[in-house]
Every structure is written in C-alpha cells, then in structure tokens.
Amino acid sequence: MSSSILETKGLCKAFGGLTAVDKVDLSVETGKITSIIGPNGAGKTTLFNLIAGVYAPSSGEISFQGESLGHAPPHKRAALGIARTFQNVLLFDNMTALENVMTGQHPRSRYGFFEAALRLPKAHHEEETISLKAKQYLNLVGLGMYADRNPLSLPLGQQKLLTIARALATEPKLLLLDEPGAGLNALEKQGLSELIRRIREMGITTILVEHDMDLVMGIAEWVIVLDSGQKIAEGTASQIQKNKKVIAAYLGDEEAIE
Amino acid sequence: MLARLKARGAYLAIAPLLVLVVLAPFDWFLGDYTTLLIFMGIHTMVTVGLCLLMGYTGQVSLGQAAFYGLGAYGSAILTTKYDVNPWLAMVSAAAITGAFAYIVGYLIFRLKGNYLAMATLGLGLVIVILFEQLDGLTNGVRGITGIPRLSIGDFVFDTAFRRYFLVWFFCLATLLLAQNMVRSRTGRALRAIHGSEAAAESIGVNSAQFKVKIFVLGAVFASLAGSLYAHNVFYVSPGRFGFLFSVMLVVMAVIGGLASIWGAIFGTAVVRLLSDKLLIELGGWDMIIYGLILIAVMIFVPQGLFVGLRDTYERWRLRRTRRGAVT
Amino acid sequence: MSLDLIVQSVISGLSQGSVYALVGLGFTIVFTVTGIINFAQGEFVMLGGMLSWVFFRLYGVPQVPALILAVMVATVVGALLYLLAIRSARKASVVSLIIITIGASILIRGIVSEIWREDFVRNGTDVVRPPYFTGENPLHFLGASIEPQRLWIVGTTIFVAIALHLFFSYTMVGKALRASSVNRVGASLSGINPRTMALIAFAMAAALGAIGGIVVAPQNTTYVEAGLMLGLNGFVAAAIGGFRSQLLTVAGGIGLGILEQFAIRVDWGPLSSGYADAIGLVVLVLVLLVRSGKLAAQERAS
Numbered sequence: 112m113s114s115s116i117l118e119t120k121g122l123c124k125a126f127g128g129l130t131a132v133d134k135v136d137l138s139v140e141t142g143k144i145t146s147i148i149g150p151n152g153a154g155k156t157t158l159f160n161l162i163a164g165v166y167a168p169s170s171g172e173i174s175f176q177g178e179s180l181g182h183a184p185p186h187k188r189a190a191l192g193i194a195r196t197f198q199n200v201l202l203f204d205n206m207t208a209l210e211n212v213m214t215g216q217h218p219r220s221r222y223g224f225f226e227a228a229l230r231l232p233k234a235h236h237e238e239e240t241i242s243l244k245a246k247q248y249l250n251l252v253g254l255g256m257y258a259d260r261n262p263l264s265l266p267l268g269q270q271k272l273l274t275i276a277r278a279l280a281t282e283p284k285l286l287l288l289d290e291p292g293a294g295l296n297a298l299e300k301q302g303l304s305e306l307i308r309r310i311r312e313m314g315i316t317t318i319l320v321e322h323d324m325d326l327v328m329g330i331a332e333w334v335i336v337l338d339s340g341q342k343i344a345e346g347t348a349s350q351i352q353k354n355k356k357v358i359a360a361y362l363g364d365e366e367a368i369e
Numbered sequence: 370m371l372a373r374l375k376a377r378g379a380y381l382a383i384a385p386l387l388v389l390v391v392l393a394p395f396d397w398f399l400g401d402y403t404t405l406l407i408f409m410g411i412h413t414m415v416t417v418g419l420c421l422l423m424g425y426t427g428q429v430s431l432g433q434a435a436f437y438g439l440g441a442y443g444s445a446i447l448t449t450k451y452d453v454n455p456w457l458a459m460v461s462a463a464a465i466t467g468a469f470a471y472i473v474g475y476l477i478f479r480l481k482g483n484y485l486a487m488a489t490l491g492l493g494l495v496i497v498i499l500f501e502q503l504d505g506l507t508n509g510v511r512g513i514t515g516i517p518r519l520s521i522g523d524f525v526f527d528t529a530f531r532r533y534f535l536v537w538f539f540c541l542a543t544l545l546l547a548q549n550m551v552r553s554r555t556g557r558a559l560r561a562i563h564g565s566e567a568a569a570e571s572i573g574v575n576s577a578q579f580k581v582k583i584f585v586l587g588a589v590f591a592s593l594a595g596s597l598y599a600h601n602v603f604y605v606s607p608g609r610f611g612f613l614f615s616v617m618l619v620v621m622a623v624i625g626g627l628a629s630i631w632g633a634i635f636g637t638a639v640v641r642l643l644s645d646k647l648l649i650e651l652g653g654w655d656m657i658i659y660g661l662i663l664i665a666v667m668i669f670v671p672q673g674l675f676v677g678l679r680d681t682y683e684r685w686r687l688r689r690t691r692r693g694a695v696t
Numbered sequence: 697m698s699l700d701l702i703v704q705s706v707i708s709g710l711s712q713g714s715v716y717a718l719v720g721l722g723f724t725i726v727f728t729v730t731g732i733i734n735f736a737q738g739e740f741v742m743l744g745g746m747l748s749w750v751f752f753r754l755y756g757v758p759q760v761p762a763l764i765l766a767v768m769v770a771t772v773v774g775a776l777l778y779l780l781a782i783r784s785a786r787k788a789s790v791v792s793l794i795i796i797t798i799g800a801s802i803l804i805r806g807i808v809s810e811i812w813r814e815d816f817v818r819n820g821t822d823v824v825r826p827p828y829f830t831g832e833n834p835l836h837f838l839g840a841s842i843e844p845q846r847l848w849i850v851g852t853t854i855f856v857a858i859a860l861h862l863f864f865s866y867t868m869v870g871k872a873l874r875a876s877s878v879n880r881v882g883a884s885l886s887g888i889n890p891r892t893m894a895l896i897a898f899a900m901a902a903a904l905g906a907i908g909g910i911v912v913a914p915q916n917t918t919y920v921e922a923g924l925m926l927g928l929n930g931f932v933a934a935a936i937g938g939f940r941s942q943l944l945t946v947a948g949g950i951g952l953g954i955l956e957q958f959a960i961r962v963d964w965g966p967l968s969s970g971y972a973d974a975i976g977l978v979v980l981v982l983v984l985l986v987r988s989g990k991l992a993a994q995e996r997a998s
Contacts, residue, residue, distance in 0.1 A: 213557060
C-alpha cells in the first residue's frame, strides 16, 4: 500500500513545437495538502489539466492510487475519485446553487432515464439522498442559505466556494483546485484556507495550483515548484522559501514574490 | 419557497390546457377542428424531441421526418404485410428506429463539430429514397393502404373522436415523461452540459453519451408519432416524410423554445395553424415565411419564441410584485 | 465493366466532382474564418445557374454579362446574409447560427421560387438550362463522349483553385484571412478586423458557389431545389478535408463525383442506380467513422 495517491513518471506534454511539461516525476502523499507553484508559463496549468484528464500526455504516465490513468477522459476520472475546480469558475447558471451541488452527486448516483420518466420509487429515494448530501456540502462551505439562489447572483468569492462544494459532492479522494484564491480578498482567502483544512480533515487529498504565496505558505504541507515545464524543487513551505533555485526562477517573475 | 410557488404556477398553467384538450373534440366546442387537433397532437410528440435535442446538445436535426417516416412505414408494413398486432408493430418500429438513431448519434456526437444538421439531412434524403426504391416492401411511390385501426380488445379507435383522445393520451404521456426526465438526475446532467460542457465532464457526466441518448429519445418519440399517424390516416407514402416536413418541425421547435417541453405544443400549434389556415399552397411563400421566422426568432429570441415570451412575462410579473411591495 | 464506361464515369465524375469541390471550398473558407457551417452554401450554386438563365433568357442580357452579373448578385446575397442575419445575431450560440443559415437557405429558395413563379409556369417546369458556353456537340475521346461544357467546368475549377492559392499566399487580404482562420483572437490583436474577414469569407464562398453554378447549370440544368443535394455533397467534400485542408476538400469532392458517376452507371447487387443519390451520405458516414477513429487516436498521440 503506497502512501502516495498520485504519481507521475516522465510526464511530458508538447503542443506543436512547445514543450509545456518536460519529463515531470512527482508523487503526492495521500491526505496531504500539496501545492504546485511556479512562475508564469511554468506549465502548472498544463500539468493540472493532464492530471484532470483534459489533455492526454505526449509521453509518460500518471497513476492514481497505484493504477495508471491511461487516457481516461475527465468524466471517468471523476467517477474514480478525482474532482477539480476551474479557474474561470464555470458554474451552471441554468439551475439553483443547490442544484449545482446536486449535479456533483452524479457519479455517486445510479438511477437513469426509465426510473426518472416513470417516477419509480428508486428514483425518488436516490433523489432524497442526493438532495440531502448536496445540502450538507453546501453547508460545509458556508453557503447553506443560498440554496435557492441563482449562482450568478453570488459574488465571485462565494461562487468559487460553490464550485468547491460541487466538486466535493462527487465524493472525491483527490481534489484539484485551480487557482482557488484568484480574485478573492484577504477575508475570503482566510475562509478558503480554513475550508481546505477542513477538507483535509475529511481525509481528502488536495492539490492546489496557486499564485498567492501567502495562501500557499499558510496551508501547503508540501510544495512542488515548476519552471519552464520542469520540476526544479520540492519540499515543505519553509524549505522552498529558502531554496536558491526557486528564488532565481521567481526573480524573473516579480509579481509572484509580492 | 419560491421553487414550490413556481411549481404550483406551472400546474395552474397546465390545468386550462388539460381542460382544453379534454373538451376540444366535442362538436359544440371545437369539433370541426378535430382532425387538425389530431395532427397537432401527433406532431407535438416529434417537436418535443427536437426541442430537447436542440436545447441540450446544441445541434440541429434535419431528419426527424425520417424517424417519423420509419415509425409510420414500420407500422404500416408490419401490420399489412405481416399481420403483426398494431401495438406490437408500433413498439417494434420504435425499437428499430431507436437502434438506428443510436448508431447515427454515436458516430456523430463523438466528434467535435457540427455534423448533425447535414448528416441528418442526408439521412432524411436517403430514407425517402429507400421508401421509394424498396418496392417489394414499401410499394414504392404508390404507398401502402389498408392500415388497420388500433384497438384495445373490442374497443376500436375508428372515429375521429376516439382517435383524438388516443393521440392526445400519447402526446401528453410523452410530455410528462420528458418532464419527469428533465426534473431528474438525467435532466440535471443535461442542463449541466448545456451550462458548461467542461464543468459537466468534471463531475462525471459523459456528455457525448448523453447527447446520443437525447437524440435516440427524440427519434423514438418521432417513431411513435409516425405510427400513430399511420393508424390515423390509414395510408402512407414516401412524399410526406421529406425535407420540407423536417424543416417545418424545426420551425415548430424554434417557436416552441429550445429545451422547452410544454412550449412544443405552442410551437406545433402555431405552425400547424399557419400552414393549414394561411399558407394553403405549397409554393415559395411557405419557404419564405418559415425562413424569415427561423432567422428572426434566432436573432431576437434565441431561446425560442415561447420561452422568450414566458421569460418576459416572468420578468414583468416580478417587476409588478416589487412595485407593489414598495407602495 | 467496359473501358468506355470507366472513362465516361471518370470524365463525368471529374466535372461533377469539381462542382462539389467548389462548394466544399466555400464551406471550408467560411468555417475556418468564422467557425460557422453555412447551410445556405448550396443555394449559391443554384443562384449562379438560375440567375444566369434568368438574366439571359428572361431579361435579354447577352450571355457573358449574364454570367458575370449572376455571380455578382450571388456574391451580394452572400454578403447580405452575413450582414443582416449573422452579424445581427450577437453572441449567438452555435445552434442559433445553424438555424439562421438553414432559414436563409430556405428563404433564398422561396424567394427565387416566387419572383419567377409565372415564368416557371410558362416554361412548363422550374428545371431550366442556361446556354452552353461553347456549344453542346460532344467531343470524342477513348470511346467516350465529352461534352465541352464539362471541360469548362473542370477548367474553371482548376483556374479557381490556382487563383485561390495565389490569393491566400500572396495578397494582404488573403494572408489576413488565413491568419483569422488559424487564430481569430491573435489576428484581431494584430489589427485584423474579424467582422471584415467574416464578410469577405461569406462573399467569397458565395462567389465560389455561384461560379460553380454558372458553369455546371448548362450541363446539368438547374432547378429551385438544386441547392440541397449540391450543398450536401459539397459538405461531404469539406468534411473529407476536415474543414481545414483545401487540397483534401478538392480531392474529396472530385473523388465523390467520380464515385457517384460509377454508382449511376452500375447496378451493384440489389442496389439499383436509383440509390446513386445516397452515395454522398454513405461517404459521409465513412468519413465520420474514420475521423472519429482518427480523433481518438490523435488524442492518444498528442
């Protein structure tokens, strides 16, 4: 039983002539909060999308809980237990906030068209469970009172929390957060940090790609640093802060040091 | 709270519709229009499938007439040439049509691209060719006559009055099934795909598969409608199932509203009345009017006319209640 | 299968396929620049042929000016289609745009049908044949007879294909169009106005279709509904080219044309020649099969 929930071996991704991810080997420990950082253009987003299944690797392998993910598309990965959020939110504006979270229960529910069309008891029973669980996740992120609201009527910070609730509703073992702190104010970032810690207590492993150093240093138990598609360092937050290679990489990118 | 009120409001809207449906064929009410109303019911079944398809997959099918024709011919051939029980024939035709739609849908929806419109156009043309060429089976251009009436035991659906209720029973059942589906987990998945396909995929929704399912559903509805058509007119010929009818169905769906279920009745009614009462000739004017409707509705009310009207009404009602609260 | 049947099929197929190639190019150009599948593409072919007959036969315009006028009018219609219908649909979803072009295609058909309704009635049918370019006496070659109009069709298509290549490679506008088709945002950031590009794309596609129309109508006759099959087959040609490669589109169109001609002349088992019209769809299905397989493979490889 390995203690790493996610591993990549020799992972590469090239777009035409540009190599975005260059032979990256990494290992994410189960239950820990891991952060992937790096200057702009380091390949963080590409790596993220490779893990999420949006891109297929040019070469190399990703394995989840010991099994290779191969070319599993995103919807299969969600069923396996990998959930993700999006940098540009992507909430469903054609349903309420609660329904958004209920959709997250899709891979954990079973009833299909026939049961729904004929309103069989199985459908009704599962709907109750879905609704209940969704409410719980909504409360977990602190949005319980907005259950019936249209998600677009919520401020950005709360929209992002809603997407986390939706991702949590898939009952994942691994949660991928794509720049969750972007666009949030200091108070909202604090709330986010607490939420991520609570998620950790639930036994879910979290990987976050993030630019905000304070946020990262505050909650990450392990930090992986990328630059120009390659992994240049990894360690605890304090180790990374003192790492010369990391500092050098960031000196070329002033905004991140702020 | 708001959701529950909205649901009750929806039921209130349906009540008068139901009353209308029940009273319509009586001579003292709309009896003269019974045949028109029968066709409205049959076509609504096809339209609702198309509304769902366009609303949730973002692609257009120009071949619903083909599935309708498959249902009609399927019932006609099985009942006249092979003496199959009409109900069984209807179900069989629907199953075959569904399987066929599954193959087409599978090929098309795995691709990122808008192939459905053209592919279904081609499909529609080919199926009409098949109806004309497979002389031994379909009687070619002469068509098939002598299609039996539907019956349950000793009760035969022969008069227009009885057939009307049969058709509308099926129509309303179809709409209710569709409604139940949309309110369920499947419907949520479909709405998720409509909202953001990438996000839907991220929560485990296989969008391609769902699109295929909706396409098959629409085809099955169309096939059932076609069978009902056969058992109402007692004659089928290739001419009725061509491109023009497919276009008419798209117009019905556009007026009814993309992703709308009950709007399908509205859209079908409008086009049926237009074509039967105003545009008597099958000349260029049909094309001109339908073309203008399609363009105008998509420019000004892209969610579909009925849906657009309903949303405007909702907004007006909200504004009134807010104003009332202030005073 | 005799030699002259093969030669006949190939020759007829070349000329038929050339028209499909032109229509396919129209689809491809509009799609690469705007991302829209213009359902009305086939109608421009019909307009070209129909208008050349109308101008020549009904309004007494001499032949050559009639041809030029027909193409010009069709081009204007294409531009109007973009300006009035497509540009007005702001933030339109893909569904809306498809429906708009479908509406446009039947609108054009309806208008043509109505404006000259009495003329069609007087003519006895709406199937019309504009005059041949250089007469109709067939030439003989390898046991097959070649109508001179077919040479015009193929020749025009070759000329157009070369002209397009030069246009896209060497003119500012052409290069701007290519830039827009590769990367719309990048192109607009470089100062290229995407709406102007879209307008040019639509106008070009209409012109291409109309040129195909004026050159094929004398050979095949034309009628109001002609745009449907032509559009479908042109679409198949464009699909073979993946809506990207002009070369493959032309090759696909010609291949389809030749295949169709064989299907018309040869009864293949239980399928009589009446099924020839269905060839386009069969090829489309094959293309879809191949492409969906290729797409999956591409994702694995990339």
